[in-house]
Amino acid sequence: MPKRSATEVLTSTSQPVPKAAKVSQNGPRRDNLVPDEAGEFEDEWEDEFSDEEVVEQPEDDEENEDGMDVDEVLPAIEEEDAPAPTSDVFIPGKHKLEPGEEMEPDDSVYLMRHTLLVDWSCLSFDILRDNLGDERQRYPATAYLVTGSQAATGKDNEVLVIKTSSLHRTQKDGDDSDSDDDDNDDDLDEDPVVESRSIPHKGGVNRIRAQPLPPSSQLPPVSQPYYVASWSETGKVHIWDVRPLIESLDVPGYSVDKRRTQTPVYTVNNHGRTEGFAMDWAMTNSSLRLITGDNDSKIYLTTSSPSGFNTAPQPFTSHTSSVEDLQWSPAQVTIFASCSADSTVKIWDIRTKGRTSAASIDSAHESDVNVISWNKSQDYLLLSGGDEGGLKIWDLRNIKTPGAAPVSFDWHKGPITSVEWHPTDNTAFAASGADNQISLWDVSVEPDDDEMGGTGGTPEQEVPAQLLFSHYQRDTKEVHWHPQIPGTVFSTAYDGFDIFKTISL
Known part of the structure; x- marks a missing residue:
């Protein structure tokens, strides 16, 4: 990834506009300019002289034929009267939306941006791997998601497998629509096509995760399962096989066996009636492992075998408050990390007989530690996010120092x-x-010399050099990178999903 200046993020922020204004899908427009047929802008106040007319200009200090002084009729415009340019960059925490204003996206900084509306809010989702290949760069794109609803009543909830296709690149003002490349569909700016299959789910879905598949792997055959786990507000963790639902989205006329899809393959009942949010899968050479953490500070381990799934009766107990998130180590199959509302991050080894943590980062954040993520290639780096709004990167080699x-x-x-x-x-x-x-970061970026130690109070000096991009989405709950479409971000929020790719990555 190339080095970038901290000022790049300033072109990425959305701008406040009056709520009554129509949000443009192609960036801001200059409404006082009218393009002619040749694409040039006409001046509505242009003098209406034909090309054949010759207009004699009065000599200096002389009046025209009507005895009128031109300078009196059209006084000179003084440069100092022009308004000084002002920065319209919206910086969260410094600027506030005025009553009746909302944010408008600046599509000039997006390669792709789409919004998907849903019937009910979804707190969590995961991206399903597909057979369309890795490192995909062409548009339109296709992606598969699994999510769960938060309906008004428990009986109306469901697990949804969603296929989004026709994810075209976003058009921008100034794009040449008369391109000679008639076969290039990348520039079409159409609404995506959304198809879904559902599974009835008792209770709202607090969190949902799909089993891991090896990088660059193909989906398992239809006869083999593709497991998804859902954390229900009822205190149950259900494991589902969504492989037939994916097939039904791709094969016309495919008949889904409801006995296979609408009944959980397995249910973790060990949490009793205590709900939770923390959950993560791991894959070993011989089995799948699922860890789940609840609001009573307990963590349970469920393991697959040829005969099915089984949950160990003894929980992992070292936290003193609710377990907020869990992550398996990407390098060691017996190690996982947890974070909690007790302000700690803990490291565990499932081989420990006492089921207690092997290491702990106390007071990792000022209050609750809400989420964690383990770096896939540098397995000694653990990222955490806290209730106070802080983001921290921990070097696990030094946590005892x-x-x-x-x-x-x-x-x-x-x-x-x-x-x-x-x-x-x-x-x-x-x-x-x-x-x-939603913020996108690159920790390898270093500030330019003229961006360090500034005291002028400009927006550039208020933005961290490592912050590449800021995307506005109301009440965002969860964000994921697509593992097969580089740089593409999916997020879920109060009113639906956003899918975007920026010019910063």
């Missing part, structure tokens, strides 16, 4: 709701917060 401080960022002005390292770039990560922001 007194005075060892993490790399920290304090950009967000609300609790962090989601964090995730980039799947292939070990210096980039995404975060979302209750301040309606």
Whole structure:
């Protein structure tokens, strides 16, 4: 990833506009200019002289034929009367939306941006791997998601497998629509096509995760399962096989066996009636492992075998408050990390007989530690997000060293709701917060010489050099990178999903 200046993020922020204004899908327009047929802008106040007319100009200090002084009729415009340019960059925490204003996206900084509306809010989702290939760059794109609803009544909830296709590149003002490349469909700016299949779900879905598949792998055959786990507000963790639902989205006329799809393959009942949010899968050579954490500070391990799934009766118990998030180590199959409302981050080894943590980062954040993410290629780096809005990167090699401080960022002005390292770039990560922001970061970026130590109070000096992009989405809950479409971000919020790719990555 190339080095970038901190000022790049300033072109990425959305701008406040009156709520009554129509949000343009192609960036801001200059309404006082009218393009002619040749694409040039006409001046509505242009003098109406034909090309054949010759207009004699009065000599200096002389009056015209009507005895009128031109300077009196059209006084000179003084340059100092022109309004000084002002910065319209919206900086969260410094600027506030006025009553009746909302944010408008600046599509000039997006390669692709789409919004998907849903019937009910979804707190969590995961991206399903597909057979369309890795490192995909062409448009239109296709992606598969699994999510769960938060309906008004428990009986109306469902797990949804969603196929989004026709994800075209976003058009921008100034794009040449008369391109000679008639076969290039990348520039079409159409609404995506959304198809879905559903599974009835008892209770709202607090969190949902799909089993991991090896990188560059194909989906398992239809006869083999593709497991998804859902954390229900009823205190149950259900495991579903969604492979037939994916097939039914791709094969016309495919008949889904409801006995296979609408009944859980397995249910974790060990949490009793205590609900939770923390959950993560791991894959070993011989089995799948699922860890789940609840609001009573307990963590349970469920393991697959040829005969099915089984949950160990003894929980992992070292936290003193609710377990907020869990992450398996990407390098060691017996190690996982947890974070909690008790302000700690803990490291565990499932081989420990006492089911207690092997290491602990006490007071990792000022209050609740909401989310964590383990770097896939540099497995000693763990990212955490706290209730105070802070983001911290921990070097697990030094957590037992007194005075060892993490790399920290304090950009967000609300609790962090989601964090995730980039799947292939070990210096980039995404975060979302209750301040309606999704932020994209690159920790390898260093400030330019003229951006260090400034005291002028300009927007550039208020933005961390490592912050590449800020995307506005109201009440964002969770964010994920697509593992097969580089740089593409998916997020879920109060009113639906956003899918975007920026020019910054």
